[in-house]
Amino acid sequence: xxxxxxxxxxxxxxxxxxxxxxxxxxxxxxxxxxxxxxxxxxxxxxxxxxxxxxxxxxxxxxxxxxxxxxxxxxxxxxxxxxxxxxxxxxxxxxxxxxxxxxxxxxxxxxxxxxxxxxxxxxxxxxxxxxxxxxxxxxxxxxxxxxxxxxxxxxxxxxxxx
Numbered sequence: 644x645x646x647x648x649x650x651x652x653x654x655x656x657x658x659x660x661x662x663x664x665x666x667x668x669x670x671x672x673x674x675x676x677x678x679x680x681x682x683x684x685x686x687x688x689x690x691x692x693x694x695x696x697x698x699x700x701x702x703x704x705x706x707x708x709x710x711x712x713x714x715x716x717x718x719x720x721x722x723x724x725x726x727x728x729x730x731x732x733x734x735x736x737x738x739x740x741x742x743x744x745x746x747x748x749x750x751x752x753x754x755x756x757x758x759x760x761x762x763x764x765x766x767x768x769x770x771x772x773x774x775x776x777x778x779x780x781x782x783x784x785x786x787x788x789x790x791x792x793x794x795x796x797x798x799x800x801x802x803x804x
Contacts, residue, residue, distance in 0.1 A: 665776050667712075667761065671799035672731060674717030681776055684763060687711055692760045692782035694790055704780045706762035709733065709797070710750050718799050721753045730802040735779050738793040743779070745789070747799070758782040761794060 667684065669677040687707045695701050714720060719728040724747060731747040748754045762778045763770060770778055770792075777794040784790070 667777060667794065668796040669712060669716045669799075670796065671734075672718070672801055673713075673799050675715070677712070677716050679712070681763060684761065684777075687715075690758070690760050692758050692762065692780045694780050694782060694787055696787060702765050703767075704760060704762035704778065705764045705767075706760040706777070706780070709745075709759045709761060709779070710752060712761060712797065713747070713750065713799070716799070718747060720747070720751050724748055724751055724754060727801065732800055732802070734798045734800060735789075735791055735794060736796045736798065737779075737791050738795050741791055741793075743789040743791050745781075 666678040666680055669679065684707050688711060689705055690708045690711075692704050692706075693701055694704060710720070713733070718733075719731060724731075729748055733745045733747060733750065735743045735745070745759065749757050750759055759779065759781045762780045763776060765774075765778070770776060774792045779789070779791045779794045781787075781789045
């Protein structure tokens with residue numbers, strides 16, 4: 644038992660160190676590509692979203708609205724979402740290779756009422772190592788398929804003719 648405690652503490656401190664160096668990358672067709680640390684995200688306006696997981700349990704997530712992150716990066720929004728900008732999208736990439744797609748328009752409050760956040764807490768606690776440090780949460784969808792664990796980047800692109 645005496646040997647287990649130091650090993651556990653070492654593993655936890657290693658996980659915390661890895662998380663402290665984490666950066667969410669925002670790139671692609673934006674005027675200001677970003678690398679946001681967990682500290683950067685914690686200083687942005689906070690928003691909540693509920694999500695029913697596959698097991699039927701409802702959890703309360705807290706984080707930053709994707710729209711706020713996109714605005715900080717200079718992605719088109721509001722009146723700019725017309726013409727060729729209406730065909731732009733956000734590709735969310737996760738560390739395990741999972742990817743999901745949203746149109747910029749569906750994430751914009753001037754067009755839709757979709758609540759999509761980049762969450763760092765679930766039910767008031769930090770996300771577990773296997774699910775975090777960030778989770779994309781798309782509230783109100785019938786299946787949590789686009790609510791993705793281990794989010795690492797948001798890439799803004801455009802459908803080409």
